[in-house]
Amino acid sequence: MQEAITVVQDRRIILGVTGSIAAYKAADLASKLTQVGAQVDVIMTDAAQRFITPLAFQAVTGRPVYTSMWQPDAGGGLPTHIAHVGLGEGADLLVIAPATANTLAKLAHGLADDLLSVTALAARCPVVVAPAMDGGMYTHPATQANLDVLRARGVVVIEPDEGRFASGLVGKGRLPETQALLGQIRRVLGREGSLASCRVVVTAGGTRESIDPVRQVTNRSSGKQGYALAQAALDAGADVTLISAASGLPVPVGAELIPVTTAEEMQHAVLAHVERADVLIMAAAVADFRPATVAAQKIKKSGDNEAGLTIALERTPDILEAVKVARADHGWPRVVIGFAAESRDLLENAQAKLARKGLDLIAANDISATDAGFEVDTNRIVLLDADGGVTELGLTSKAAVGEAVVRRAASLLRAQRD
Incomplete structure (x- = not known):
């Protein structure tokens, strides 16, 4: 059904x-x-x-x-x-x-x-x-x-x-x-919905960082939650830009798709599109680390790596931190919503990220759950806002999560206007 x-x-x-x-x-x-x-x-x-x-x-x-x-x-x-x-x-x-x-x-x-x-x-x-x-x-x-x-x-x-x-x-x-x-x-x-005439930017999918021409550092994110958020924003009447590292998912009709691969590409795309955007929803699972150097040729088994292979990693750009700086300069986007995928201390880690990144709302989900989050069509999240409010959403579809987050985004915008 x-x-x-x-x-x-x-x-x-x-x-x-x-x-x-x-x-x-x-x-x-x-x-x-x-x-x-x-x-x-x-x-x-x-x-x-x-x-x-x-x-x-x-x-x-x-x-x-x-x-x-x-x-x-x-x-x-x-x-x-x-x-x-x-x-x-x-x-x-x-x-x-x-x-x-x-x-x-x-x-x-x-x-x-x-x-x-x-x-x-x-x-x-x-x-x-x-x-x-x-x-x-x-x-x-x-x-x-x-x-x-x-x-x-x-x-x-x-x-x-x-x-x-x-x-x-x-x-x-x-x-x-x-x-x-x-x-x-x-x-x-x-088109007459709660986000009519608003510009919304959504990120989706897990970024991928190359090790060599055939291997990558990535994660299990499918991008489904980001695409559901983009569709929910469209249903609310918004003009939507979807910055996606995911592949193979149908693009919501009416969304402008900006395909990216790496964390650095996603940062460039986000900063280019959030100026004068009303809402940014950072649902992408951005890689925190990338190989410090990328091999020009495929790394093959050899006598030099018979005992194993060590790959040095470096930090990727912090997109939300860059948005925080840009927002302080020009005030856009007016509402910023982040996601926190955690394996322990869910609320504590999410609350810390909410404050550190200067977010208006954060959606926290436990990635250790097998029936929600990565690679499935359902999610179980907790919404934490900057005023200390906590709202739990039980196990539900990612479409329903998208609608809940978009409703909160519209409410935050209304509060700013009032």
Whole structure:
């Protein structure tokens, strides 16, 4: 069972499905939205029903599917011919995916000749369209002009992917995959959140320091907690920069990714992006030491190291200390949150780090636990603030931890403004 997404949970979403072969992806989108807690009402055009049946959507949403203004409700219509007004006005979001060139033209010119186009006119919620069409239809000047009109009205346009079409042609016009669509929906639903108009920088992953061309000093951090924090900040409406030493994780839709490898690279990236940032969340597991020298060639077994190999280590840059100095100079970032991964004396060590680094909040976690922290999807943390407050979060998902930390960040910002 997929975990509920707070920004989506209990929101009423109208999903408009139009006549494209990509309609099968809309069924997956409807399913995923339902799984994460949304109430999804599907409206299908006549052409959409040529590609996929209403029953498919009813099966994954557990709700009626609307196909006509004129048929009785049991036949896929509405109770009355004016019920579309309530359907549109009561929604939190209208998403049309896939949106054909014909549908985009209708929306741009205010046509209202079927249930979906009439509902779009009646809706007072944000509107998102995800164009999908074959050949050169998307890049045609008429389609682009219609999209310009819609954007000018505040409609959010999800850019299609490039690839091979059902016709065999290759170009731009493929409907993005479900996770990309879901990420865009999250951004729209969260844009009036507690961190709207704020800039947030998040670090993630374990840095890696080279020994030779094939070996590195690193740690067990997967970066999952940092990515969950970035997603939570996006859900709260923030502009997010994600500075990551992790690899292989899907980047949250809307985040600006700055890939790094070493502690020194991460420090340069952090200092370059925290100026005028509202919040810095240092979730990365930064290596404290690195080899004093890096071998130019692979270190091989030989008579010289038969008894073993000694590698001299030196300290890496202290990123939070550098941020503390920069913050004293120009006041940015306004809120700094750190993480403390400890194997003993959790609260004492975290409290000392909180004071030493001049942090507003620190999230402490016990790395000796096997069910939380490194390399798993769950975490168990204690939040300590600069005023002496202590909040324990029991074992929960890293997504929930991310939301809790972001809520505290927003609260700290509000307190500064007040």
